[in-house]
Amino acid sequence: MDKLGIQEDEPIQHNLITKAIENAQRRVEAYNFEIRKHLLEYDDVMNKQREVIYKMRRDILTSDNIKDRIIEIVEDIIVDLVDFYLEDKKHPDLWNWEDLEKGIYKQFGFRMNFTEEEKNSLTKDDVIKKITDRAKWIYDKQEKDFGSEVFREIEKFMYLQSIDSLWKDHLLNIDHLKEGIGLRGYAQKDPLIEYKTESYQMFVDMVDRIKEETVEKLFTIRPVEEKEEIKLWEAEREQNFILGRGKMAAIGEAGAANAAIAGGAPPEASPQRDPHVPVRRKGKKIGRNDPCPCGSGKKYKKCCGR
Numbered sequence: 171m172d173k174l175g176i177q178e179d180e181p182i183q184h185n186l187i188t189k190a191i192e193n194a195q196r197r198v199e200a201y202n203f204e205i206r207k208h209l210l211e212y213d214d215v216m217n218k219q220r221e222v223i224y225k226m227r228r229d230i231l232t233s234d235n236i237k238d239r240i241i242e243i244v245e246d247i248i249v250d251l252v253d254f255y256l257e258d259k260k261h262p263d264l265w266n267w268e269d270l271e272k273g274i275y276k277q278f279g280f281r282m283n284f285t286e287e288e289k290n291s292l293t294k295d296d297v298i299k300k301i302t303d304r305a306k307w308i309y310d311k312q313e314k315d316f317g318s319e320v321f322r323e324i325e326k327f328m329y330l331q332s333i334d335s336l337w338k339d340h341l342l343n344i345d346h347l348k349e350g351i352g353l354r355g356y357a358q359k360d361p362l363i364e365y366k367t368e369s370y371q372m373f374v375d376m377v378d379r380i381k382e383e384t385v386e387k388l389f390t391i392r393p394v395e396e397k398e399e400i401k402l403w404e405a406e407r408e409q410n411f412i413l414g415r416g417k418m419a420a421i422g423e424a425g426a427a428n429a430a431i432a433g434g435a436p437p438e439a440s441p442q443r444d445p446h447v448p449v450r451r452k453g454k455k456i457g458r459n460d461p462c463p464c465g466s467g468k469k470y471k472k473c474c475g476r
Contacts, residue, residue: 279390332383
């Protein structure tokens with residue numbers, strides 16, 4: 171432009187330049203549109219999951235009684251456990267009864283000790299019915315121990331607590347998935363399809379964990395009687411008192427040790443100072459470049475004044 175002598179304020183007009191700018195602008199706009207389109211598609215996945223979770227919470231909050239829902243979840247979990255450990259493909263003699271009993275105890279907090287006769291005679295449906303009847307009996311006992319009204323509120327509280335806790339973890343895991351999903355393109359895979367597939371599986375696993383955690387809490391909690399609560403409170407108070415005395419004793423021993431090192435007697439308890447009275451310096455102020463009063467021969471700023 172300098173060789174041609176074109177001024178800065180002079181407009182440049184040419185068909186080739188105009189077309190080149192239009193093509194570049196069109197490509198940039200199309201590229202940005204694709205980016206926004208993909209972002210919306212990614213956000214739609216989370217919006218659908220968010221709607222499901224919010225509806226679940228809303229149903230629990232507006233329901234007066236969710237016992238039937240809890241019992242239904244208990245039955246589903248028992249069926250899944252039995253199907254997992256007592257596989258149809260295996261002969262009944264090869265069924266994993268020991269791990270089934272451990273899984274029942276881990277999930278519900280009670281033991282199912284099947285006898286050898288039961289193991290040889292019971293079918294899968296019989297096992298499911300036996301475990302379900304025991305679980306319902308224990309759950310009814312839980313309700314009697316707490317009281318129906320109180321236990322209804324506990325059910326809702328435990329369910330909502332599990333949803334909120336695991337939903338927050340799920341959102342964090344989804345963010346991590348979204349950060350690295352673009353690398354799937356190097357393996358000739360569509361990142362959006364991969365994201366939808368994996369996020370859906372993660373969501374299904376989260377819902378299953380919500381149900382399992384809720385049931386586990388409801389079966390393992392126990393009411394605390396007033397006498398036990400008083401004992402726990404007294405034990406905690408006594409422990410805090412002992413810890414406090416031990417801390418004060420340690421401070422006293424440290425003070426005595428420091429005094430002994432300095433060649434003096436242990437410090438006595440100083441009278442409590444009135445916080446409203448200002449503290450006044452006794453003696454002359456020590457300058458930073460003055461000799462240190464400890465007798466080291468160094469300047470105060472390089473010795474005790476650090």
